[in-house]
Structures are given as structure tokens and as C-alpha cells.
Amino acid sequence: MLDNWNDGATKAAVVDFVQRVTTERGPDFVEPASRIAVFDNDGTLWCEKPMYIQLDFLIRRFAQQAVDDPSLRELQPYKAAAEGDLRWFGEAVTKHYQGDDSDVKPLVAAVLSAHEAITVDEHAGRVHAFFRDAKHPTLGRHYRSCGYRPMIELLRYLEANGFTNYIVSGGGRDFMRPITGMLYGIPPERVVGSSVGLIFRDGALFTTAQPEFLDDGPMKPVRLWSRIGRRPIFAAGNSNGDIEMLEYSQGLRLLIRHDDDEREFAYVAGAERALERAAGAGWTVVSVKRDWANVFAD
Amino acid sequence: MLDNWNDGATKAAVVDFVQRVTTERGPDFVEPASRIAVFDNDGTLWCEKPMYIQLDFLIRRFAQQAVDDPSLRELQPYKAAAEGDLRWFGEAVTKHYQGDDSDVKPLVAAVLSAHEAITVDEHAGRVHAFFRDAKHPTLGRHYRSCGYRPMIELLRYLEANGFTNYIVSGGGRDFMRPITGMLYGIPPERVVGSSVGLIFRDGALFTTAQPEFLDDGPMKPVRLWSRIGRRPIFAAGNSNGDIEMLEYSQGLRLLIRHDDDEREFAYVAGAERALERAAGAGWTVVSVKRDWANVFAD
Numbered sequence: 001m002l003d004n005w006n007d008g009a010t011k012a013a014v015v016d017f018v019q020r021v022t023t024e025r026g027p028d029f030v031e032p033a034s035r036i037a038v039f040d041n042d043g044t045l046w047c048e049k050p051m052y053i054q055l056d057f058l059i060r061r062f063a064q065q066a067v068d069d070p071s072l073r074e075l076q077p078y079k080a081a082a083e084g085d086l087r088w089f090g091e092a093v094t095k096h097y098q099g100d101d102s103d104v105k106p107l108v109a110a111v112l113s114a115h116e117a118i119t120v121d122e123h124a125g126r127v128h129a130f131f132r133d134a135k136h137p138t139l140g141r142h143y144r145s146c147g148y149r150p151m152i153e154l155l156r157y158l159e160a161n162g163f164t165n166y167i168v169s170g171g172g173r174d175f176m177r178p179i180t181g182m183l184y185g186i187p188p189e190r191v192v193g194s195s196v197g198l199i200f201r202d203g204a205l206f207t208t209a210q211p212e213f214l215d216d217g218p219m220k221p222v223r224l225w226s227r228i229g230r231r232p233i234f235a236a237g238n239s240n241g242d243i244e245m246l247e248y249s250q251g252l253r254l255l256i257r258h259d260d261d262e263r264e265f266a267y268v269a270g271a272e273r274a275l276e277r278a279a280g281a282g283w284t285v286v287s288v289k290r291d292w293a294n295v296f297a298d
Numbered sequence: 299m300l301d302n303w304n305d306g307a308t309k310a311a312v313v314d315f316v317q318r319v320t321t322e323r324g325p326d327f328v329e330p331a332s333r334i335a336v337f338d339n340d341g342t343l344w345c346e347k348p349m350y351i352q353l354d355f356l357i358r359r360f361a362q363q364a365v366d367d368p369s370l371r372e373l374q375p376y377k378a379a380a381e382g383d384l385r386w387f388g389e390a391v392t393k394h395y396q397g398d399d400s401d402v403k404p405l406v407a408a409v410l411s412a413h414e415a416i417t418v419d420e421h422a423g424r425v426h427a428f429f430r431d432a433k434h435p436t437l438g439r440h441y442r443s444c445g446y447r448p449m450i451e452l453l454r455y456l457e458a459n460g461f462t463n464y465i466v467s468g469g470g471r472d473f474m475r476p477i478t479g480m481l482y483g484i485p486p487e488r489v490v491g492s493s494v495g496l497i498f499r500d501g502a503l504f505t506t507a508q509p510e511f512l513d514d515g516p517m518k519p520v521r522l523w524s525r526i527g528r529r530p531i532f533a534a535g536n537s538n539g540d541i542e543m544l545e546y547s548q549g550l551r552l553l554i555r556h557d558d559d560e561r562e563f564a565y566v567a568g569a570e571r572a573l574e575r576a577a578g579a580g581w582t583v584v585s586v587k588r589d590w591a592n593v594f595a596d
Contacts, residue, residue, distance in 0.1 A: 033485060120523060177527045187331060188527030198523060200516040203545050205523050218498040225418060225496060225503050227525060229475050229486030247501050 001157045003293070004150040010291045013284050014154070017252040018161050021233065030233055030251075032162035037234035038224055038245060039151070041169035041176060041193075044238045044256055045184060047146040049265040050137060054175050055089065057130050061114045077107045112196055113209040120174060120198065120205045127178040139264075141296065147183045150292045151236070151256075155184055163234065168192045168224045170216040170241055192227045216241040221248035236286075240273045246283060253283040260289040263296075299455045301591070302448040308589045311582050312452070315550040316459050319531065328531055328549075330460035335532035336522055336543060337449070339467035339474060339491075342536045342554055343482060345444040347563035348435060352473050353387065355428050359412045375405050410494055411507040418472060418496065418503045425476040437562075439594065445481045448590045449534070449554075453482055461532065466490045466522045468514040468539055490525045514539040519546035534584075538571045544581060551581040558587035561594075 005011040020028040021035065042048035062081030065072055072078040080088035092103035115123050131144045139146065155165050165186055167176060173193030180186040197210040215223045221244050224232065233251035237243075238258065246253045255278045259266050268275065278285050288295065303309040318326040319333065340346035360379030363370055370376040378386035390401035413421050429442045437444065453463050463484055465474060471491030478484040495508040513521045519542050522530065531549035535541075536556065544551045553576045557564050566573065576583050586593065 173524070174527070189525065191527065195524065198520045200519045200542050200546065205519055205546070221498045221503055222496045226471070226493065227487065229472070229489065244498050248498065248503070 001160070002150075002153055004153050006291055006293050008291060010284060010286050014157075014252065014254075017234075018158070021251065022161050034230060034233065035158075035161070035163040036228060036230045036232040037158050037163045037165045038168045038228075038232045038236075038249060039155070039165060040237040040239070040242045040245070041167050041171050042239075043258065044236050044242075045147055045151050045167070046143075047136065047139065047148070047264060049258075049267065051086070051089070052171065053143050053146065054171050056134065056137075056143070057127070057175065058111055058114050059086070059089070060130070060134070061126075062110060065114070075106070076103060077110050109209075112211060115207050116196075116209045118207055120207065123174055123207060124178040127175055131179050139296070144179060144183060145297060147296075148292070149294050149297045152184060152297075154236075155186070158234065159185070164190070166190045166192060166224070166228060166232075168215065168220055168245060170194055170214070170220075173213070173215075192223050218244045220245035224248075237274065239271045241270075243274050243277055246274075246277075247281070253278075253281070254286050255283050256286045257288065259287055260292075260295065263292075264288055299458070300448075300451060302451050304589055304591050306589060308582060308584050312455075312550065312552075315532075316456070319549065320459050332528060332531065333456075333459070333461040334526060334528045334530040335456050335461045335463045336466045336526075336530045336534075336547060337453070337463060338535040338537070338540045338543070339465050339469050340537075341556065342534050342540070343445055343449050343465070345434065345437065345446070345562060347556075347565065349384070349387070350469065351441050351444065352469050354432065354435075354441070355425070355473065356409055356412055357384070357387070358428065358432070359424075360408060363412070373404070374401060375408050407507075410509060413505050414494075414507045416505055418505070421472055421505060422476040425473055429477050437594075442477060442481060443595060445594070446590070447592050447595045450482060450595075452534075453484070456532065457483070462488070464488045464490060464522070464526060464530075466513065466518055466543055468492055468512070468518075471511070471513075490521050516542045518543035522546075535572065537569045539568075541572050541575055544572075544575075545579070551576075551579070552584050553581050554584045555586065557585055558590075558593065561590075562586055 002011055020026060021030040023029055039045055042052055046053065059081045062078045066078040066082040073082060077089065092107050096104040115126065134143050135141065136143055136146055158165060167180060167186055167190065169176060171193050173191055173195045176193055177188040177191045180191050192215060194215045195213045197208045197212040198205045199208055213223060220242065224245065232249040235246050235249035236254040236256065237246055238256040255274055257275065258264065300309055318324060319328040321327055337343055340350055344351065357379045360376045364376040364380040371380060375387065390405050394402040413424065432441050433439065434441055434444055456463060465478060465484055465488065467474060469491050471489055471493045474491055475486040475489045478489050490513060492513045493511045495506045495510040496503045497506055511521060518540065522543065530547040533544050533547035534552040534554065535544055536554040553572055555573065556562065
């Protein structure tokens with residue numbers, strides 16, 4: 001196994017760790033029930049560039065809303081979505097970091113209300129429809145094939161060694177759930193993520209436009225405890241938002257470094273503090289360029 | 299199996315349902331991954347009379363807080379706890395339902411702050427210490443032996459038929475988790491319940507005095523979706539707080555009716571609407587007196 005990992009220190013660290021915790025009567029043995037592994041999703045299990053896959057899902061929804069309701073066409077973010085002006089979305093975030101929330105406020109409101117007042121099953125249907133057709137804008141592959149092949153292989157390797165894998169992502173819980181089984185072999189009950197509030201009415205669960213969970217940064221350990229109730233012994237992330245999850249986890253900590261602009265994307269923005277922390281804390285840094293024999297499945 | 303259930307319509311309904319959903323190529327077959335069963339805890343899996351087991355845990359904590367901090371001794375609920383005045387707690391709730399929150403307000407504040415600012419591991423230690431020693435006030439058995447034997451047997455029966463069991467309780471998530479493995483064979487990741495907020499600090503998770511989840515009534519389906527992401531096909535409850543969970547679930551719905559004051563307790567208070575709803579919706583009512591050959595393990 002781990003054929004999509006190049007031989008070297010990173011692969012050796014993973015294999016060594018797994019051998020130690022699974023060696024019965026060894027000093028580092030961990031019983032199977034406590035072999036909990038947690039994985040960030042965006043940038044850790046699947047590609048997050050040039051934009052989050054969920055953002056593409058949302059922008060397509062905004063464009064559809066502008067078609068359905070012409071009064072939205074002159075309002076942001078619907079206007080930008082309808083016109084395919086992706087730059088507007090990036091600039092809204094840039095302005096936010098410069099202290100100007102004039103664009104990010106209507107964007108957040110639009111995100112929260114994009115799938116308002118439908119049942120969780122209807123929402124899952126929209127997600128399925130998106131992944132059936134939508135393609136990555138530059139990689140020339142469907143989004144459903146944008147999972148990192150070595151990481152999926154790692155999930156199987158851990159499973160084969162008695163681990164239970166969870167996703168703990170800042171991405172939408174109910175955006176990921178319909179497809180994590182197909183992509184990663186991870187069932188819905190093991191997907192932790194952000195969500196709007198739900199309401200029970202007429203025997204069904206409906207979405208609202210109220211924020212409920214934002215699974216990022218220091219909320220990641222809180223939310224993983226809420227869902228799992230155990231301290232992970234294996235954790236993988238790639239960004240500043242994963243620092244606390246990696247700190248809370250014990251055992252092996254992986255931080256993916258995106259340094260391969262030929263096969264994927266090279267970037268450190270948003271991961272500066274995580275990379276610094278990894279060096280200080282002895283986390284294992286995975287170099288996409290060096291460590292992965294293949295990035296995606298064929 | 300199901301030896302602790304008397305032969306009759308209730309047991310037959312359970313066995314028939316399980317046979318139908320597990321019969322491959324049958325019209326009602328359900329794949330194992332979707333065989334989700336949810337169980338309320340208080341009054342469904344273990345005894346909730348004369349008071350919630352968690353309330354006893356809390357009252358003992360209040361009494362200890364009054365010992366540690368004499369300034370609390372003249373304040374409620376610490377005074378009542380220190381003096382063993384259990385009636386005060388019942389009356390606080392009665393007054394609440396009569397529109398007078400003068401006692402219930404300090405009680406709720408005391409509940410929320412009872413285990414404030416300790417790590418989740420320290421909290422689990424307090425729970426373990428409680429269950430090691432604490433006894434039920436009238437049944438003459440340890441609280442850890444107050445689980446209903448037929449229900450525990452039912453959990454095993456469902457498991458043996460490919461079901462995955464969850465607890466979905468209004469009780470405290472982190473109060474139940476340390477002992478549900480021992481009592482019910484249900485691991486922490488499958489315990490859904492109420493909780494205070496947690497905060498991540500210095501590499502650890504600490505309790506706060508802020509309410510976070512209250513898993514009761516219409517929140518039960520919301521919270522079980524949040525945690526499981528699947529619609530249950532088997533649900534069991536006993537009170538008005540379980541109505542929405544039973545409504546949201548499909549397949550077999552059990553409502554425990556506590557009608558045996560010889561072997562346990564007979565009461566309908568707090569279950570009036572649930573019993574009415576069960577009759578109208580065709581839920582299967584379990585009579586403790588009629589259906590259970592034994593109530594507790596020896």
C-alpha cells in the first residue's frame with residue numbers, strides 16, 4: 001500500500017507510526033477503538049484552488065437565483081455570479097482583510113440564504129447534481145475526481161490498520177456528506193463541518209439562513225470533541241485553520257505543503273503560521289512535489 | 299435473544315420489523331449502513347425516577363461546592379443540596395411551570411457552572427467517580443446497574459442484525475459518554491446529548507458555563523441529523539421530549555410506558571402527549587409490566 005507515496009522520510013514516518021500503535025504489547029500500542037484519525041478537507045483531501053469547490057457550488061446557485069428572481073440581478077453577489085465575475089469574490093475577501101466589509105457582508109448573507117428553507121434531502125439532491133456535472137476550471141477533471149490520490153490511499157491504509165477516519169473541515173457539513181462516501185469512503189456520520197441551523201417542521205428537517213457552526217481554527221477541536229468524544233491520534237491539515245486541531249491531536253500530525261505548481265498549485269498564503277508551527281512542534285510536513293508519486297487518480 | 303421480553307405483540311413487532319429490513323431481496327430490505335437506531339436515555343435505557351441520575355450527580359456536586367466555598371451555603375441551590383433537601387429541587391420546577399422562575403433561574407445557573415473551567419478529561423473523571431459509588435435512592439442498586447435489561451438486550455439484538463445504535467438524549471453528552479460503553483456497549487462517538495460550550499486553550503478542551511446544546515423535543519431530530527446525517531429506521535423514547543425524534547424516524551417506533559410500580563415506577567407525567575401521539579401514529583407502546591420479563595439485571 002501507499003504506492004502513490006514516494007519513498008522517503010514522510011512515508012517512513014507514517015508507516016513507522018502505524019506500526020508502533022498497532023503492535024500489540026508494544027509500548028505505543030493503541031486499542032482499535034481509540035485509533036481516531038481526523039482530516040481537514042479543503043487542501044488536505046481535495047484541491048482547494050483556484051477557489052473552494054463549495055464556493056463554485058454557491059456561485060452557480062447565486063447565478064441561478066438571479067435567473068429565478070430578476071430583482072437580484074443588480075445586487076451583489078448575484079450580479080457578479082450572473083456575469084461570471086469571479087474576481088469580485090476574491091476582492092470582497094481582500095477588502096475584508098483591509099477592514100472594509102462592504103462586500104463581504106452581503107456575500108455572507110447570500111451564502112447563508114443560498115439554500116434556505118429546503119429539506120436536508122433536497123439539499124443533498126442539489127449537491128449530487130453539482131458533482132454529477134461540475135468540472136474544475138483549470139485541471140480539466142470533474143470536481144468529484146479532485147481528491148488527492150495519496151491521501152485517499154492513506155485513508156484506506158489507516159482503515160486497514162484499525163483506524164476510524166473522520167473529516168473535520170471548515171467546509172459545509174451537508175455539502176460534503178452526500179459525496180464523501182464515494183470520494184473517500186467516509187460515511188455521513190463521520191463528517192464534521194460548518195452548517196446553517198436546521199429546523200424540524202411537518203416531520204422533516206429544513207435549512208434556515210442562521211449560522212450554526214463554523215468549524216475553523218480553535219472551533220475544530222471543540223467540534224471534533226462534540227462529535228467524536230475522543231482525542232485523535234492522527235491528524236492531517238494544510239492551513240492556519242488547522243493549527244488547533246493538530247495541537248489537540250496526539251500521535252502523528254501531517255501538514256500538507258502545496259509546492260507543486262506543475263501537477264497542482266503552489267501556495268503558502270493562509271498556511272504561513274501553520275508551516276511555522278509545524279517546524280517548531282515537529283509535525284510532519286508533506287511536500288506535494290517531493291512526497292506524492294501521483295496527485296490525482298487518472 | 300430477547301429472552302427478557304415476554305412473548306406477545308410487542309416482541310413480535312420488533313422481531314418482525316428486524317426480519318423484514320434484513321431480508322435481502324425482500325421489499326423492505328435496508329442496507330446495513332442505513333440501519334440506524336436511536337434511543338432516548340432517561341426513562342428509555344435507564345431509570346429516571348425518583349429523579350434524573352444526572353440531577354443526583356449535580357446535587358452531590360452542589361453540596362461539595364458548598365463545602366469548598368462556605369459563602370455558597372446560604373444560597374440556593376447549594377443550601378438545599380448541602381441539607382439534603384431534595385424537595386426544593388422538585389418545587390423549583392413546579393414553580394417554574396406556575397410561572398415563577400425565582401428558584402429555577404439560580405438552579406439553571408448552578409447547573410451550567412457546576413463543572414466549569416475543567417478539562418473534558420477531568421470532567422470524565424468526576425463522572426467515573428460518581429458511578430463507582432453512587433446508589434439509586436430506593437432500588438438498592440448502583441446507578442451503573444440501573445439500565446433496563448430488556449433494552450440492553452434489544453441493543454445487542456439490533457447490533458447482531460447489522461444496526462448501529464445511537465443515544466439521543468436530553469441528558470448531558472459528556473455525563474453519559476464515560477459510561478455508555480460499559481452500560482450499553484455504545485461508544486462516545488455515538489452519544490448525542492446536551493452540553494455546555496467548550497473552549498480550546500493551552501492544548502486542552504475546557505468546559506464553560508455557557509449553554510450550547512439542549513437536546514430535547516424539536517431539537518432532537520436537528521441534533522441527530524447534525525451528528526449522524528441519516529434518518530433513523532428505529533427509534534425508542536418514553537416522554538413528550540421524544541415526540542419529534544419519533545416523528546422524524548421511520549420504521550419501528552417504540553414508546554416505553556412506565557406502568558410497573560412493583561419492579562420500577564409507574565408514571566405518565568411528562569409522557570401524556572407522547573402516549574396520545576403513539577395511539578394516533580401507530581407507534582408500538584412497550585408496557586414495562588406486560589412486556590418485560592425482567593426490568594434490571596440481577
